[in-house]
Amino acid sequence: MTSSMHTPLRIAATALLVAAAPISAMSETTEERRKRGDAVIKHLNNGAPQQVLERMRQEFPFLADATEAYALGDVWSRPGLDDRTRQLAAVAAFASLGLTAYMKVHAGYALNVGVSEDELKEIIYMITVPAGFPRAIAASQALSELFTERRAMPARPQ
Amino acid sequence: MTSSMHTPLRIAATALLVAAAPISAMSETTEERRKRGDAVIKHLNNGAPQQVLERMRQEFPFLADATEAYALGDVWSRPGLDDRTRQLAAVAAFASLGLTAYMKVHAGYALNVGVSEDELKEIIYMITVPAGFPRAIAASQALSELFTERRAMPARPQ
Amino acid sequence: MTSSMHTPLRIAATALLVAAAPISAMSETTEERRKRGDAVIKHLNNGAPQQVLERMRQEFPFLADATEAYALGDVWSRPGLDDRTRQLAAVAAFASLGLTAYMKVHAGYALNVGVSEDELKEIIYMITVPAGFPRAIAASQALSELFTERRAMPARPQ
Amino acid sequence: MTSSMHTPLRIAATALLVAAAPISAMSETTEERRKRGDAVIKHLNNGAPQQVLERMRQEFPFLADATEAYALGDVWSRPGLDDRTRQLAAVAAFASLGLTAYMKVHAGYALNVGVSEDELKEIIYMITVPAGFPRAIAASQALSELFTERRAMPARPQ
Amino acid sequence: MTSSMHTPLRIAATALLVAAAPISAMSETTEERRKRGDAVIKHLNNGAPQQVLERMRQEFPFLADATEAYALGDVWSRPGLDDRTRQLAAVAAFASLGLTAYMKVHAGYALNVGVSEDELKEIIYMITVPAGFPRAIAASQALSELFTERRAMPARPQ
Amino acid sequence: MTSSMHTPLRIAATALLVAAAPISAMSETTEERRKRGDAVIKHLNNGAPQQVLERMRQEFPFLADATEAYALGDVWSRPGLDDRTRQLAAVAAFASLGLTAYMKVHAGYALNVGVSEDELKEIIYMITVPAGFPRAIAASQALSELFTERRAMPARPQ
Numbered sequence: 001m002t003s004s005m006h007t008p009l010r011i012a013a014t015a016l017l018v019a020a021a022p023i024s025a026m027s028e029t030t031e032e033r034r035k036r037g038d039a040v041i042k043h044l045n046n047g048a049p050q051q052v053l054e055r056m057r058q059e060f061p062f063l064a065d066a067t068e069a070y071a072l073g074d075v076w077s078r079p080g081l082d083d084r085t086r087q088l089a090a091v092a093a094f095a096s097l098g099l100t101a102y103m104k105v106h107a108g109y110a111l112n113v114g115v116s117e118d119e120l121k122e123i124i125y126m127i128t129v130p131a132g133f134p135r136a137i138a139a140s141q142a143l144s145e146l147f148t149e150r151r152a153m154p155a156r157p158q
Numbered sequence: 159m160t161s162s163m164h165t166p167l168r169i170a171a172t173a174l175l176v177a178a179a180p181i182s183a184m185s186e187t188t189e190e191r192r193k194r195g196d197a198v199i200k201h202l203n204n205g206a207p208q209q210v211l212e213r214m215r216q217e218f219p220f221l222a223d224a225t226e227a228y229a230l231g232d233v234w235s236r237p238g239l240d241d242r243t244r245q246l247a248a249v250a251a252f253a254s255l256g257l258t259a260y261m262k263v264h265a266g267y268a269l270n271v272g273v274s275e276d277e278l279k280e281i282i283y284m285i286t287v288p289a290g291f292p293r294a295i296a297a298s299q300a301l302s303e304l305f306t307e308r309r310a311m312p313a314r315p316q
Numbered sequence: 317m318t319s320s321m322h323t324p325l326r327i328a329a330t331a332l333l334v335a336a337a338p339i340s341a342m343s344e345t346t347e348e349r350r351k352r353g354d355a356v357i358k359h360l361n362n363g364a365p366q367q368v369l370e371r372m373r374q375e376f377p378f379l380a381d382a383t384e385a386y387a388l389g390d391v392w393s394r395p396g397l398d399d400r401t402r403q404l405a406a407v408a409a410f411a412s413l414g415l416t417a418y419m420k421v422h423a424g425y426a427l428n429v430g431v432s433e434d435e436l437k438e439i440i441y442m443i444t445v446p447a448g449f450p451r452a453i454a455a456s457q458a459l460s461e462l463f464t465e466r467r468a469m470p471a472r473p474q
Numbered sequence: 475m476t477s478s479m480h481t482p483l484r485i486a487a488t489a490l491l492v493a494a495a496p497i498s499a500m501s502e503t504t505e506e507r508r509k510r511g512d513a514v515i516k517h518l519n520n521g522a523p524q525q526v527l528e529r530m531r532q533e534f535p536f537l538a539d540a541t542e543a544y545a546l547g548d549v550w551s552r553p554g555l556d557d558r559t560r561q562l563a564a565v566a567a568f569a570s571l572g573l574t575a576y577m578k579v580h581a582g583y584a585l586n587v588g589v590s591e592d593e594l595k596e597i598i599y600m601i602t603v604p605a606g607f608p609r610a611i612a613a614s615q616a617l618s619e620l621f622t623e624r625r626a627m628p629a630r631p632q
Numbered sequence: 633m634t635s636s637m638h639t640p641l642r643i644a645a646t647a648l649l650v651a652a653a654p655i656s657a658m659s660e661t662t663e664e665r666r667k668r669g670d671a672v673i674k675h676l677n678n679g680a681p682q683q684v685l686e687r688m689r690q691e692f693p694f695l696a697d698a699t700e701a702y703a704l705g706d707v708w709s710r711p712g713l714d715d716r717t718r719q720l721a722a723v724a725a726f727a728s729l730g731l732t733a734y735m736k737v738h739a740g741y742a743l744n745v746g747v748s749e750d751e752l753k754e755i756i757y758m759i760t761v762p763a764g765f766p767r768a769i770a771a772s773q774a775l776s777e778l779f780t781e782r783r784a785m786p787a788r789p790q
Numbered sequence: 791m792t793s794s795m796h797t798p799l800r801i802a803a804t805a806l807l808v809a810a811a812p813i814s815a816m817s818e819t820t821e822e823r824r825k826r827g828d829a830v831i832k833h834l835n836n837g838a839p840q841q842v843l844e845r846m847r848q849e850f851p852f853l854a855d856a857t858e859a860y861a862l863g864d865v866w867s868r869p870g871l872d873d874r875t876r877q878l879a880a881v882a883a884f885a886s887l888g889l890t891a892y893m894k895v896h897a898g899y900a901l902n903v904g905v906s907e908d909e910l911k912e913i914i915y916m917i918t919v920p921a922g923f924p925r926a927i928a929a930s931q932a933l934s935e936l937f938t939e940r941r942a943m944p945a946r947p948q
Contacts, residue, residue, distance in 0.1 A: 026821035034816065052769065059779070060772045062757050062868070070860050071287045071765055078852070080280040085243055089281055092247035093254040093288045098572070098730070099766045102288065122238040123247055125536050129229045130251045130260065132448040133545055134573045137526065140534045147533070184508065189500035210453065217463070218456045220441050220552070228544050229449055236536070256414070256888070257450045283852050290764035291861055292889045295842065298850045305849070342663035350658065368927065375937070376930045378710070378915050379923075386702050387603045387923055394694070396596040401559055405566035405597055409604045412567040414888070415924045418604065438554040439563055445545045446567045446576065572730070599694050606922035607695075607703055608731045611684065614692045621691070703919045712912040717875055721882035721913055725920045728883040734920065754870040755879055761861045762883045762892065 030069055037073030044076075044083075044109035052105070083113040092123050095139035096131035104142040108150070117147060188227050195231030202234075202241075202267035210263070241271040250281050253297035254289035262300040266308070275305060346385050353389030360392075360399075360425035368421070399429040408439050411455035412447040420458040424466070433463060504543050511547030518550075518557075518583035526579070557587040566597050569613035570605035578616040582624070591621060662701050669705030676708075676715075676741035684737070715745040724755050727771035728763035736774040740782070749779060820859055827863030834866075834873075834899035842895070873903040882913050885929035886921040894932040898940070907937060 041050045057064040076086070087110035094103035107120050120143055128136045199208045215222040234244070245268035252261035265278050278301055286294045357366045373380040392402070403426035410419035423436050436459055444452045515524045531538040550560070561584035568577035581594050594617055602610045673682045689696040708718065719742035726735035739752050752775055760768045831840045847854040866876070877900035884893035897910050910933055918926045 026819065026824065028820050029816065030818050030820075030823070031816035033820070055776075056769065056772055059776055060753060060756065062753075062864075063760070063768060063772055066757070066760060066860070066864065067765060067769070070856070070864075074852075074856065074860075075283055075287055078280060078283065080276055081246075081284075085246055085277075086280070086284060088239075088243055089247045089250035090284060090288065092251040093285055094766070096251040096255050097288060097764075097766075099288060102766045102769075118238055119243075121534060121536075122236060122244070124534065125233055125236065125540070126239075126244060126248060127251055128537070128540060129233055129449050130248065130255060130257060132451075132571075133445050133541060134568070134571075134576045135448075136537060137530065137541070137576075140530055140537055144529075144533055184503065184505035186504050187500065188502050188504075188507070191504070192500065213460075214453065214456055217460055218437060218440065220437075220548075221444070221452060221456055224441070224444060224544070224548065225449060225453070228540070228548075232536075232540065232544075252450070255448075255450075260450045260453075279850060279852075282850065283856070286853070286856060287765050290767075290887075291761050291857060292884070292887075292892045293764075294853060295846065295857070295892075298846055298853055302845075302849055342661065342666065344662050345658065346660050346662075346665070347658035349662070371934075372927065372930055375934055376911060376914065378706075378911075379918070379926060379930055382702070382706065382915070382918060383923060383927070386698070386706075390694075390698065390702075391599055391603055394596060394599065396592055397562075397600075401562055401593075402596075402600060404555075404559055405563045406600060406604065408563035408567040409570040409601055410924070413570050413604060413922075413924075415604060418924045418927075434554055435559075438552060438560070441549055441552065442555075442560060442564060443567055445549055446564065446571060446573060595692060595694075598692065599698070602695070602698060603923050606729075606925075607699060607919050608726070608729075608734045609922075610695060611688065611699070611734075614688055614695055618687075618691055707915055707919055710912060710915065712908050713878075713916075717878055717909075718912070718916060720871075720875055721879045721916060722920065724879035725882040725886040725917055729886050729920060731920060750870055751875075754868060754876075757865055757868065758871075758876060758879060759883055761865055762880065762887060762889060 030065070033069040033073035034065060035073075036077050037068035037071070040072040040076045041068070044087075044112055046112050050105075084110070084115050087113060087115055088119060088123055091120060092127055095124060096127050096135060098131075098135055098138065100138050100142045103139055104146050107143055107146055111146075111150065117143075188223070191227040191231035192223060193231070194235050195226035195229070198230040198234045199226070202245075202270055204270050208263075242268070242273050245271060245273055246277060246281055249278060250285055253282060254285050254293060256289075256293055256296065258296050258300045261297055262304050265301055265304055269304075269308065275301075346381070349385040349389035350381060351389070352393050353384035353387070356388040356392050357384070360403075360428055362428050366421075400426070400431050403429060403431055404435060404439055407436060408443055411440060412443050412451060414447075414451055414454065416454050416458045419455055420462050423459055423462055427462075427466065433459075504539070507543040507547035508539060509547075510551050511542035511545070514546040514550045515542070518561075518586055520586050524579075558584070558589050561587060561589055562593060562597055565594060566601055569598060570601050570609060572605075572609055572612065574612050574616045577613055578620050581617055581620055585620075585624065591617075662697070665701040665705035666697060667705070668709050669700035669703070672704040672708045673700070676719075676744055678744050682737075716742070716747050719745060719747055720751060720755055723752060724759055727756060728759050728767060730763075730767055730770065732770050732774045735771055736778050739775055739778055743778075743782065749775075820855070823859040823863035824855060825863075826867050827858035827861070830862040830866045831858070834877075834902055836902050840895075874900070874905050877903060877905055878909060878913055881910060882917055885914060886917050886925060888921075888925055888928065890928050890932045893929055894936050897933055897936055901936075901940065907933075 041053070042048070053064055053067055056067070081089075087106055090106045091103055091110060094100075094106055110120060111117070121140075124136050124139045124143060127139065196207075199211070200206070211222055211225055214225070239247075245264055248264045249261055249268060252258075252264055268278060269275070279298075282294050282297045282301060285297065357369070358364070369380055369383055372383070397405075403422055406422045407419055407426060410416075410422055426436060427433070437456075440452050440455045440459060443455065515527070516522070527538055527541055530541070555563075561580055564580045565577055565584060568574075568580055584594060585591070595614075598610050598613045598617065601613065673685070674680070685696055685699055688699070713721075719738055722738045723735055723742060726732075726738055742752060743749070753772075756768050756771045756775060759771065831843070832838070843854055843857055846857070871879075877896055880896045881893055881900060884890075884896055900910060901907070911930075914926050914929045914933060917929065
């Protein structure tokens with residue numbers, strides 16, 4: 001049920017060390033938050049940078065920094081939920097809102113931290129209830145694409 | 159982190175037995191699905207029936223039956239996710255969609271199956287990212303009400 | 317299944333005469349559009365003015381005029397759909413979007429033009445599929461209120 | 475106004491027979507519900523299976539079964555609304571929610587059961603009021619595609 | 633802060649003259665409203681007609697007329713907000729609702745009436761708060777495309 | 791068109807000084823960001839703290855801190871948009887999303903920084919186009935309440 005076998009140990013360890021720092025510490029600098037966000041993304045993304053984020057950096061620097069420092073550095077690094085649960089809940093939220101492309105990204109992260117394909121399917125089945133069938137069907141199509149892409153990948157980092 | 163101390167053993171056992179049946183079995187009758195839904199709701203709701211559902215039964219019988227047989231009996235009883243994870247993901251979905259009243263109900267179920275108040279707070283913090291701050295703040299207010307109501311309750315079933 | 321017995325004939329006739337005018341005629345004035353909207357609302361609302369609209373008139377005159385001239389005078393008076401079908405489709409749209417108060421108003425209009433309570437319930441059952449169960453349950457609660465209020469009414473106009 | 479000339483009689487008859495069964499009968503099995511859903515889809519889709527549904531069957535079997543047994547078999551087969559009204563209300567719901575691809579599918583079903591292109595346009599005009607102009611414009615573009623595709627089709631089943 | 637250098641003076645002047653007419657005058661005809669809408673679109677679009685609108689005219693004439701007469705002629709021509717502020721608020725609304733294609737069109741209009749690229753970016757940064765990060769990121773990607781397209785354009789009208 | 795007569799000079803000056811600091815500076819601490827957020831809220835709210843924010847602080851400290859440090863300290867303090875434009879765009883976003891209570895709060899801030907009631911009404915009229923009439927009508931009702939409450943207030947800070 002748990003598995004971090006395809007998560008390089010070094011990155012996981014870095015992430016844990018960073019996450020162990022007092023997270024919402026008032027004395028922390030934005031540079032420190034941004035670095036923790038960078039560690040989070042590498043932890044979730046098998047050590048690779050996040051392409052969407054990198055493309056924003058030039059033209060929308062505040063949005064790239066906010067995603068890194070706030071979304072990833074402040075929120076996603078919080079210790080109160082384990083990686084698997086947070087990713088599954090995030091997939092439920094993105095799919096329910098019809099944010100299918102973001103759901104696919106976070107479903108990929110979920111697989112990277114040891115969530116199974118079957119668990120992702122269960123989330124999709126569940127959201128028929130709060131969000132209706134079309135949102136679930138759209139999410140299932142994005143998941144199918146993701147599963148296919150990953151089976152075709154020779155190496156790990158996406 | 160785990161706790162089923164305020165879930166009567168008898169109900170949990172019933173739910174498990176029912177859930178152990180071949181869930182999407184094609185030979186299953188709607189009456190059997192509806193009964194499993196009833197066991198699910200009692201398992202989540204500390205043995206009590208769900209008030210909203212009961213009020214619908216007279217005037218909107220198909221909606222009451224569909225909620226019971228499909229939403230609870232088919233979806234919520236599936237074995238692929240544990241209760242805690244499904245409830246946390248459901249809370250994320252309801253809160254992201256601005257369905258605050260339903261989020262509150264499912265947050266109550268989450269507490270009943272051993273989720274902690276702090277874990278629910280983490281879900282609320284997380285949804286600032288996919289759904290924005292107002293959805294998270296509205297959800298936090300509903301959670302505050304829920305926590306207050308439960309601390310004021312003498313007995314367990316809500 | 318059809319019934320216009322509680323729709324005063326005089327109003328219905330006025331509405332039909334107005335609706336028979338070339339509706340999107342480019343030579344039509346806004347005053348004429350607004351008057352047709354007024355006839356539409358009286359036709360739908362058993363001869364009574366629409367309270368929400370009247371309250372907007374003082375502080376938000378453009379919004380009141382636009383609702384009357386565009387929403388009711390241009391759109392709702394179009395001859396291509398019969399009253400019953402337009403009201404049922406509108407109820408489906410409002411309920412799906414979670415605009416429960418507006419759904420209740422248009423469900424009342426639907427009853428006034430001969431739609432049955434059972435047909436409104438069918439719309440609510442249907443939207444579980446595109447919009448999920450919570451939107452349908454919220455709509456069912458608003459419909460229950462509407463049915464109760466109308467049974468308590470001594471006279472017809474609401 | 476009504477037309478089932480391009481709906482093969484055999485399928486319509488099957489659908490009616492199935493629909494005449496006690497629909498939410500508690501003794502009905504899921505296999506029976508799924509079969510009724512299959513008859514509904516063939517009735518709406520000119521005798522052809524639904525491609526999206528078939529593609530889901532392998533990887534997301536529960537979602538395919540739930541769409542067939544619940545959405546189509548339980549909801550769409552209910553006798554309280556005629557096919558034309560249900561399809562028009564469904565088009566209004568899908569278009570209002572911005573679920574354009576699903577709206578296009580159900581608009582195709584609507585044409586198959588005798589709804590006219592002009593009636594579909596009226597639904598699109600109507601949703602400018604509850605859902606705003608962009609949702610209506612997006613829906614009009616999908617309808618234009620649908621109308622064009624169907625005029626290019628040599629045979630009936632899509 | 634203000635700039636109309638790439639807005640042909642003739643069009644701006646026409647728009648102002650038209651806009652100076654008593655806008656919601658009850659004696660105004662729909663043809664007059666439609667003409668004012670046409671002047672508004674040409675003012676916003678550097679003298680060129682709006683392609684999406686023109687494509688709708690044949691098959692969805694009421695929607696084309698309503699967009700022109702109501703959305704542009706009645707609403708967008710109102711004198712109570714300057715062009716720049718209305719366009720920035722519209723971009724915020726479209727982006728928050730996930731209506732990215734419409735946001736891109738209105739961001740182009742905003743640039744045409746003198747809004748800077750940096751001001752558009754600020755709107756995108758702002759909507760992370762009400763609407764969440766994915767809506768802002770999607771909007772940033774559409775803005776990037778728009779900026780690139782305009783830098784590649786030899787002439788002004790788009 | 792501009793007016794800061796009911797904004798105490800001292801607070802405005804503080805806000806400007808704080809805002810003049812290098813805003814997304816990587817060396818800035820969270821405490822500094824939080825303090826700037828506090829200055830922003832007092833600037834917008836006539837020197838008074840924000841009640842909703844204060845109520846969250848005890849039970850949802852991360853959400854209170856994130857609202858203060860990120861939403862207000864990072865986003866709302868950015869110099870690229872003037873206060874009036876940002877508030878009008880924010881009102882458009884909140885109203886379009888149906889977040890009426892938050893729209894009301896930000897409309898109050900808008901009035902505090904010199905936006906007129908008529909300008910707020912124009913935003914409400916505008917959103918009928920992207921978001922439909924019900925969202926605009928709901929926003930108009932919240933604005934009516936706000937205008938009434940403020941006329942009844944003896945003193946300035948709300």
